[in-house]
Amino acid sequence: MIELFTADTPNGKKISIMLEEIGFDYKVTKVDISKDEQFKPEFVKLSPFSKIPVITDYDNNESIFESGAILMYLGEKSGKFYEQQDRLKINQWLMAQMGIIGPMIGQHHQFHHYNPGKSEFGEERYFKITKRIYQELDNRLKDSKFLAVEKYTIADIATWPWIARHPIHDIGLKNFKNLSRWYSEIADREAVIKGYSFMDKGLKIPKI
Numbered sequence: 001m002i003e004l005f006t007a008d009t010p011n012g013k014k015i016s017i018m019l020e021e022i023g024f025d026y027k028v029t030k031v032d033i034s035k036d037e038q039f040k041p042e043f044v045k046l047s048p049f050s051k052i053p054v055i056t057d058y059d060n061n062e063s064i065f066e067s068g069a070i071l072m073y074l075g076e077k078s079g080k081f082y083e084q085q086d087r088l089k090i091n092q093w094l095m096a097q098m099g100i101i102g103p104m105i106g107q108h109h110q111f112h113h114y115n116p117g118k119s120e121f122g123e124e125r126y127f128k129i130t131k132r133i134y135q136e137l138d139n140r141l142k143d144s145k146f147l148a149v150e151k152y153t154i155a156d157i158a159t160w161p162w163i164a165r166h167p168i169h170d171i172g173l174k175n176f177k178n179l180s181r182w183y184s185e186i187a188d189r190e191a192v193i194k195g196y197s198f199m200d201k202g203l204k205i206p207k208i
């Protein structure tokens with residue numbers, strides 16, 4: 001049994017989708033980040049920077065923070081979506097998600113969607129960077145069916161929930177043909193549909 005400490009955000013959805021994909025038994029413990037529950041001392045013991053998601057694996061009583069590390073752990077443990085011979089490629093695309101795609105699109109959410117009008121510089125900067133991210137993902141997906149290799153991996157699982165916020169990005173996902181194809185194919189997976197709505201059962205995946 002895995003306990004998933006999380007909130008209903010793209011980083012949270014990465015792990016609920018992975019757990020659905022690999023079919024592990026898990027329970028969700030909500031950390032209400034709007035009420036600062038992530039700063040409670042018992043949570044900081046699990047996640048030093050007060051970030052969700054975290055898992056505890058009761059098979060070995062290990063707790064793991066950082067969504068990329070959690071995906072690698074679950075990929076290794078399940079033997080799914082993180083094959084040994086593909087790891088050099090998967091690791092690069094996973095690290096690109098962790099280091100660039102998530103943090104930069106996260107800033108775009110802050111400046112463009114949640115706090116418009118506060119900083120013209122921030123709005124322009126992260127709009128431009130997010131558009132570039134869409135373009136580079138589209139370029140990659142022109143040459144490859146999925147991000148890392150020709151099959152679905154934890155790099156796709158890490159990246160997809162960020163693109164699933166496309167309605168608030170105002171970049172125009174439909175104009176990126178290869179990214180749209182990849183987005184829609186993943187959106188049709190049963191585990192993705194379940195993992196997407198893990199906290200809000202009625203929640204529908206945004207269409208393009």
Ligand SMILES: N[C@@H](CCC(=O)N[C@@H](CS)C(=O)NCC(=O)O)C(=O)O
Pocket residue numbers: 007009010011012033038050051052053065066067068098
């Ligand atoms: N690099 C971390 C980022 C996680 C992250 O940014 N989590 C956000 C929610 S999506 C959070 O916990 N925010 C609470 C806060 O910053 O106080 C990961 O991928 O696990």
